[in-house]
Amino acid sequence: MKHLISLLLCVFTFQTKAQTFKNPDSLFNPTPYGFSHASSVKTPGELVYISGQSGGLGKEHILSPDFREQVQTALKNLTTILNSYQLKPENVMKITVLIVDHSSEKLKIWEEEIGRTWKTKPFPASTLIPVPRLALDNMQIEVDAVAFKVN
Template structure:
């Protein structure tokens, strides 16, 4: 084999192996979500969310379907704030059902019927109550209606499992 081809092959192997992760033992911090709020962006945490959340390498992920404000009998209050509070209680119950805690939630998406700025305070308060300082990434989607006519709010979640 000509010498120039050997050099190309060896060079290619070196390039291919750069950046290959080395197996190491995972520690507790490796399994935690990394919350990122870049300094050059507006701090969203007072509004109850984080700009980005990085999941740990190799994490198992669970998706929780939209949780509305129905109580255990399926009844819905006509009051927006009551529905939001119940929806977060339902989300907490769904998390417990899969063996997870709020600090394992990486992302939530909330759907608000006829959204206006007066509803943000209710949303922010409930998110902060549930998640504390471990605020997940969040997207709010205003919608004209949800699956059931009396529903005013729904929250879904992406969760990292240990």
Template sequence: MTIGVPAATTANENDLKLTIVNPRNLYDPTPNGYSTAVIMPREARVAYISGQGGQDGTGALSPDFAVQVEQAYANLHAALDALGARPDQVAKLTILVVDHDMSKLEVLTRNVKKMFGEALPAQTLIPVPRLAVDGMLFEVEAMAVLD
């Protein structure tokens, strides 16, 4: 993993690790819990993980946004475990937030940093009016490189 590298950096083809690219001439996104770009190795197998919401093992949803976010990341971690993957193998997240506002950003940042540490994936946050299930406030989907 490389942080703060020039834009021309490329991944070592024999290395199955992701290369994180945060060009020095762009805004540093790491305090907000994401990276500008992530290079996947040429020979990598990619897993696409469907959106994980905040449902617990019984399918129940808390009405609390922070609880749903924490549960969704636990669900994502369980999906990674089932694939034999680790959080540092996640290259990209897509985040969907119902009625997003800046108060929710702190919750999102805290949870992504808790799960990914310094290996922050590329990330896109999309505010939406609603999600697939009534009461669902958050969803996270992922792309991961498998060893």
């Protein structure tokens, strides 16, 4: 009985205030597409789950034909969301990178640009997945992340 009461208390606590979802005003509204830019769950710290950020610039989601520009924009979009939680790239624990028509040249660009974004090392855990296509025409990269904030 004691375990059941503890479980119910945990479930009730989780459902009341533990979750937050964020869509910074400077980014496009993702709601019509069925996702939030980020979500978090309170623990003794806070885990922040960030949806895949593309190289689309601003609310209009303008995609440059240049891969490097898309990488820079995707990392800027990721940083915008981190900032909304008062976090830095160094708080990211895990990222997943999807690259259309991946090549060694694109990997070199990714490595250079992530090195400019992450001011201190080590880098987060990472998975890079080459893909033939992403959600939108001309989208060349998408980066999602999980960050941690100590309370």
